[in-house]
Amino acid sequence: MAEFVKVAVDAMGGDNAPVEIVKGAIEAVNEDHRVKVFLVGQEEVVKAELTKYTYPEEQVEVVNAAEIIETAEPPVMAIRKKKDSSLVKALYLVKDGTCDAYVSAGSTGATLVGGQVIVGRIKGVERPPLAPLIPTAKGCSLLIDCGANVDARASHLIQFAKMGSVYMEYVMGVKNPKVAIVNIGAEEDKGNALVKETYPLLKNCPDINFVGNIEARDIPEGKADVIVCEAFVGNVILKMYEGVGGVLIKKVKEGMMTSLRSKIGALLVKPALKNTLKAFDLEQYGGAPMLGLNGLVVKTHGSSKAVEIKNSVLQCITFKEQNINEKIKEKITMEES
Amino acid sequence: MAEFVKVAVDAMGGDNAPVEIVKGAIEAVNEDHRVKVFLVGQEEVVKAELTKYTYPEEQVEVVNAAEIIETAEPPVMAIRKKKDSSLVKALYLVKDGTCDAYVSAGSTGATLVGGQVIVGRIKGVERPPLAPLIPTAKGCSLLIDCGANVDARASHLIQFAKMGSVYMEYVMGVKNPKVAIVNIGAEEDKGNALVKETYPLLKNCPDINFVGNIEARDIPEGKADVIVCEAFVGNVILKMYEGVGGVLIKKVKEGMMTSLRSKIGALLVKPALKNTLKAFDLEQYGGAPMLGLNGLVVKTHGSSKAVEIKNSVLQCITFKEQNINEKIKEKITMEES
Numbered sequence: 065m066a067e068f069v070k071v072a073v074d075a076m077g078g079d080n081a082p083v084e085i086v087k088g089a090i091e092a093v094n095e096d097h098r099v100k101v102f103l104v105g106q107e108e109v110v111k112a113e114l115t116k117y118t119y120p121e122e123q124v125e126v127v128n129a130a131e132i133i134e135t136a137e138p139p140v141m142a143i144r145k146k147k148d149s150s151l152v153k154a155l156y157l158v159k160d161g162t163c164d165a166y167v168s169a170g171s172t173g174a175t176l177v178g179g180q181v182i183v184g185r186i187k188g189v190e191r192p193p194l195a196p197l198i199p200t201a202k203g204c205s206l207l208i209d210c211g212a213n214v215d216a217r218a219s220h221l222i223q224f225a226k227m228g229s230v231y232m233e234y235v236m237g238v239k240n241p242k243v244a245i246v247n248i249g250a251e252e253d254k255g256n257a258l259v260k261e262t263y264p265l266l267k268n269c270p271d272i273n274f275v276g277n278i279e280a281r282d283i284p285e286g287k288a289d290v291i292v293c294e295a296f297v298g299n300v301i302l303k304m305y306e307g308v309g310g311v312l313i314k315k316v317k318e319g320m321m322t323s324l325r326s327k328i329g330a331l332l333v334k335p336a337l338k339n340t341l342k343a344f345d346l347e348q349y350g351g352a353p354m355l356g357l358n359g360l361v362v363k364t365h366g367s368s369k370a371v372e373i374k375n376s377v378l379q380c381i382t383f384k385e386q387n388i389n390e391k392i393k394e395k396i397t398m399e400e401s
Numbered sequence: 402m403a404e405f406v407k408v409a410v411d412a413m414g415g416d417n418a419p420v421e422i423v424k425g426a427i428e429a430v431n432e433d434h435r436v437k438v439f440l441v442g443q444e445e446v447v448k449a450e451l452t453k454y455t456y457p458e459e460q461v462e463v464v465n466a467a468e469i470i471e472t473a474e475p476p477v478m479a480i481r482k483k484k485d486s487s488l489v490k491a492l493y494l495v496k497d498g499t500c501d502a503y504v505s506a507g508s509t510g511a512t513l514v515g516g517q518v519i520v521g522r523i524k525g526v527e528r529p530p531l532a533p534l535i536p537t538a539k540g541c542s543l544l545i546d547c548g549a550n551v552d553a554r555a556s557h558l559i560q561f562a563k564m565g566s567v568y569m570e571y572v573m574g575v576k577n578p579k580v581a582i583v584n585i586g587a588e589e590d591k592g593n594a595l596v597k598e599t600y601p602l603l604k605n606c607p608d609i610n611f612v613g614n615i616e617a618r619d620i621p622e623g624k625a626d627v628i629v630c631e632a633f634v635g636n637v638i639l640k641m642y643e644g645v646g647g648v649l650i651k652k653v654k655e656g657m658m659t660s661l662r663s664k665i666g667a668l669l670v671k672p673a674l675k676n677t678l679k680a681f682d683l684e685q686y687g688g689a690p691m692l693g694l695n696g697l698v699v700k701t702h703g704s705s706k707a708v709e710i711k712n713s714v715l716q717c718i719t720f721k722e723q724n725i726n727e728k729i730k731e732k733i734t735m736e737e738s
Contacts, residue, residue: 248637284648296585320670329665340656
């Protein structure tokens, strides 16, 4: 039997830890026999959660960690001081080769800092980006970068385009993925200084399928597979998705409750609507991978429920089996030669 | 009788010109006796449109302009070469004092360039921002800047905050409007270099009601009245509104058409839904004012229909009657002293 894909799960991170985290991890091992989870957290608490479930014991291991990093803590300080926290210990499991991947719903800042400092970058990668999958009318796209590196330079964006292409091709199975750069117009000469500098470099990249500028309005349509942008802009895009989606769906529900006639209609419409809107739920795709590290680091939403944790753990399998990091290494080195 | 508020309308600009432009202008004069429109465009074409309507003749004037600036033309060149275009002539009507305001659904670039070059900046204003109203769960907010000045500096953002506050207070009637700066986190020390530099300056501004950072996800909730950001980010926010909104509403409609049961429900739900979603329609608020110029320049969507043109013309009345430009002058000068 092949070796397990081993995933260190921060059992204490996120708004719904440890209940939903442990639940999601167990759902993952029950769904796929190729994965083993290392639940990192306060041993007694985690074990108490585990008593709720049945699962193959060889696929679950508990690793004790006494401390917890809170979301509001300054990341660098937290990583440095809380050596016995679930987040730090889980990252070390990847660093020392015990695990292939890390999944946490805890502090984004601490995960981003710890990913770089503890797990470390692949040689040649300048800045490891955070790259969530976002739902579109056609399926999903990879938004890269989305919060790891504000004030990025053109050379970083070029690497994002390359790493994102590898991810979409080999993890998501999109042949020759279309790469676009976020801009404020479709014409080549538009944009701010960063985009104007990056555009011709992307255009001359031989090993990506660059299709030009993408305006933000075309992102939800799914007009490109890899959406390259600087982290501040990426963060705004991701959060506008959440914000506009949330308010609109609330308005739709309110609208349906305004009269007796519409209330009856709502009852009839509800099941069909639920299905289509599910395709637009950010959480179904699992967490955002931080690419370009010596191992896979996955950050899920702070509000993650079991389903997002499960999907995040399962996505580690493809990542490992497809040797994504080897492919990234090749592509980045090719650039440098 | 008081003098008219005089609005130069670019009758040939936009995807639906001249039909919808003339229609909207006429609806405005028929709705409000305080406004007079100067329809600038090819005289015969405009007059042919006018024969469709009845309206008070003293409120409508046609100004001939033989040329048309297309959306795809490079703005600076277009402004320089096409002196007899509807867009340029309409701007000159404001410049020479014949009109108080300008409304166009034509080229955004040409309007932004022409606004600065022809109409000119108020003394002390460094960069005139484009500031659309965006719908929120609570009403609407002003997004400033949204496409006029990429790579802005902190001093520009401070002026945006001041001008936006004047607009929301005196045009929209929001007492002591809440000003927030777009950032990637709620904490004071987050952000890119520009935001980190601007935050303490906004905090120390005595004449605005600064409430701190706003994350993009909270914008649709209406957590601030004046949303300050650099133009590239503002453009992304505005276009994500359009993009996510458009795709979600399409999905809702598709969802309703998936079964016989849901189709019947859709019929019952439709009228109520239409009403609530109308409140989230970007176009109902009229165009985006470009603030800080010696006159009011309003840019409406390229796809504007009559209702947006009408609302854009009508918003010029409040702008004029409230002496917004005088108030902006005062606030900017106060800053400098």
